Structure formats: C-alpha cells, structure tokens
Amino acid sequence: SAVISQKPSRDICQRGTSLTIQCQVDSQVTMMFWYRQQPGQSLTLIATANQGSEATYESGFVIDKFPISRPNLTFSTLTVSNMSPEDSSIYLCSVGDRRGVGELFFGEGSRLTVL
Amino acid sequence: AQKITQTQPGMFVQEKEAVTLDCTYDTSDPSYGLFWYKQPSSGEMIFLIYQGSYDQQNATEGRYSLNFQKARKSANLVISASQLGDSAMYFCAMSPSSGGGADGLTFGKGTHLIIQP
Numbered sequence: 624s625a626v627i628s629q630k631p632s633r634d635i636c637q638r639g640t641s642l643t644i645q646c647q648v649d650s651q652v653t654m655m656f657w658y659r660q661q662p663g664q665s666l667t668l669i670a671t672a673n674q675g676s677e678a679t680y681e682s683g684f685v686i687d688k689f690p691i692s693r694p695n696l697t698f699s700t701l702t703v704s705n706m707s708p709e710d711s712s713i714y715l716c717s718v719g720d721r722r723g724v725g726e727l728f729f730g731e732g733s734r735l736t737v738l
Numbered sequence: 739a740q741k742i743t744q745t746q747p748g749m750f751v752q753e754k755e756a757v758t759l760d761c762t763y764d765t766s767d768p769s770y771g772l773f774w775y776k777q778p779s780s781g782e783m784i785f786l787i788y789q790g791s792y793d794q795q796n797a798t799e800g801r802y803s804l805n806f807q808k809a810r811k812s813a814n815l816v817i818s819a820s821q822l823g824d825s826a827m828y829f830c831a832m833s834p835s836s837g838g839g840a841d842g843l844t845f846g847k848g849t850h851l852i853i854q855p
Contacts, residue, residue: 656842665829666783666845713781719842726773727843729783 625650625718629730636737641704644733646716651696653719656727657689660713669714672699706737740765740832742846750852751820758805759815759849761830771833772813773843774804778826786828789813817851825853 626649636642646655657669669689670678678691692700703710716730741764751757763772774786789797789804797804805814817824827850831843 654842665847666843668842668844671842715783717783726785726788727783728785732781732783734781 625728627716627718627728627730629716629733631733632731633734636706636735638707638737640706641702643700643702644714646699646730648697648718655699656717657701658715658717660715708737711735711737740844742830742832742844744830744846744849746849748850750854753822753853753855754819756816756818757820759828761813761846763811763813763832767834773831774815775829775831776826820853822853822855825851
C-alpha cells in the first residue's frame with residue numbers, strides 16, 4: 624500500500640484567491656489522480672497527473688482553473704485558482720497501483736472553504 | 739462512458755444484523771473492475787473490496803463480501819454482523835479495465851449507512 628500525505632488538511636480562503644494543495648507519496652507511482660468531493664456529494668475525478676507530461680483533465684475541468692504539477696514520481700500539486708464559494712470542497716489526491724488488485728489509495732483530503 | 743448507480747441514499751441497520759448496499763453499473767467495456775470504499779466522518783477513503791469482471795467467484799474480505807451478478811450488472815456489498823464502527827458513507831466505484839484502479843475510478847453517489855445499537 625501507499626502512504627499519501629496532503630497539505631493543507633483544511634483551509635478557509637477568500638473569494639478570488641488561489642490555493643495550492645500538495646500531495647506527497649511514500650513510494651514512486653506512475654499515475655496520480657486528483658478528485659473533488661463537494662459537500663454531501665460523491666467523488667469526481669478532476670484530472671490524472673502523469674510525471675513528465677501535462678495532466679489529463681476530465682470534462683468540466685480546465686487547466687486554467689486547476690493547474691497541476693507533477694515534478695517527480697512521488698509528488699504533485701493541485702492549484703485551485705480564482706476561487707469562488709462553489710469551489711468549497713474536499714480535494715483528494717490518490718494513486719493507483721497495478722500490483723495486486725490495483726485499488727486506489729487516497730490521501731486524507733484537503734477541505735477548502737471559500738468565503 | 740461508465741456509470742455507477744447507488745439507489746440507497748441512506749440505510750439504518752440494527753447492530754449485528756447483515757446489511758446489503760446496492761450498486762448497479764453500466765459499461766460497454768468487457769473488462770472492468772468494481773470497488774467498494776468506506777468513508778467515515780473523518781473523510782478518509784478506505785478501500786474495502788474488489789471484483790474483476792472476469793472473476794468467477796464473488797470476492798470476500800473478512801466481514802465484507804461482494805454479490806457480483808454480471809448479467810444484471812450489479813455488485814452489491816454485503817456486510818455481515820454489522821458493528822457500530824461500520825457507520826459511514828459507502829461508495830461503489832468502477833475502473834475501465836480489470837487491471838484495477840490505476841486508470842482512475844468512477845464513483846457512485848454513495849450510501850450513508852447508520853448502525854443503531
């Protein structure tokens with residue numbers, strides 16, 4: 624299994640500002656995923672972050688709003704830009720592993736509240 | 739496109755009883771994987787059990803078992819002898835290949851399970 628650390632665990636942000644969430648994994652992984660979980664809702668995949676290439680965004684998510692970096696195989700960042708109250712969510716970093724059954728491992732999430 | 743449907747927004751179950759959480763899925767891919775996750779109020783996502791589309795037998799992990807009915811496209815989670823600590827949100831999820839979640843997962847809306855003493 625992989626141990627994933629996310630920072631910050633929670634934050635309160637002002638409208639119009641940007642916040643960068645960091646995700647650190649204790650082992651090298653090929654693919655990292657960023658999910659959003661709006662209050663009381665399920666998880667929605669934002670993008671897949673591959674090392675050495677640009678992130679692949681899902682429908683409804685764009686790079687200008689959610690820029691992602693993946694400088695190496697153990698680290699990634701997600702920035703939530705020009706935030707509005709609708710961006711108040713839990714943002715979760717996860718990694719996949721093709722060994723075993725290949726389940727996703729999740730970080731503890733970053734709970735953002737935008738005022 | 740893949741779709742996961744969980745029709746039970748919430749369930750109340752008496753402690754020590756068995757509980758079944760429903761999950762149906764839709765996909766045109768012959769190869770896929772099905773997962774169940776538990777999310778307690780703390781927010782962490784805990785992997786519970788996995789079923790590959792080509793697996794002949796239903797998956798089991800301790801008190802968790804997966805009732806996989808491929809023809810009906812259902813993958814219900816069964817929790818035997820429920821405990822108070824089982825109270826949480828439960829999400830059914832699917833991956834686009836039976837190689838597992840390394841391709842990203844599509845999640846259902848979840849079921850809020852409450853175990854009553």
